[in-house]
Amino acid sequence: xxxxxxxxxxxxxxxxxxxxxxxxxxxxxxxxxxxxxxxxxxxxxxxxxxxxxxxxxxxxxxxxxxxxxxxxxxxxx
Numbered sequence: 067x068x069x070x071x072x073x074x075x076x077x078x079x080x081x082x083x084x085x086x087x088x089x090x091x092x093x094x095x096x097x098x099x100x101x102x103x104x105x106x107x108x109x110x111x112x113x114x115x116x117x118x119x120x121x122x123x124x125x126x127x128x129x130x131x132x133x134x135x136x137x138x139x140x141x142x143x
Contacts, residue, residue, distance in 0.1 A: 069128055071128050077120055077127055
């Protein structure tokens with residue numbers, strides 16, 4: 067599965083908070099924020115800080131996206 071933070075960026079726009087403001091308010095490093103921008107995995111503590119700043123839940127800022135994979139595990143095994 068992959069993660070998408072598209073909802074987070076939409077939420078920022080709705081609350082009129084820039085990415086730079088979010089990064090500063092949540093106390094995130096630029097490297098961590100780059101991971102978010104690239105839809106890469108981040109620590110749960112990062113998501114908790116963002117949720118507190120944005121006053122939201124994890125599902126309000128991210129989605130898990132199932133990848134189609136031919137090497138998927140066969141449930142019969």
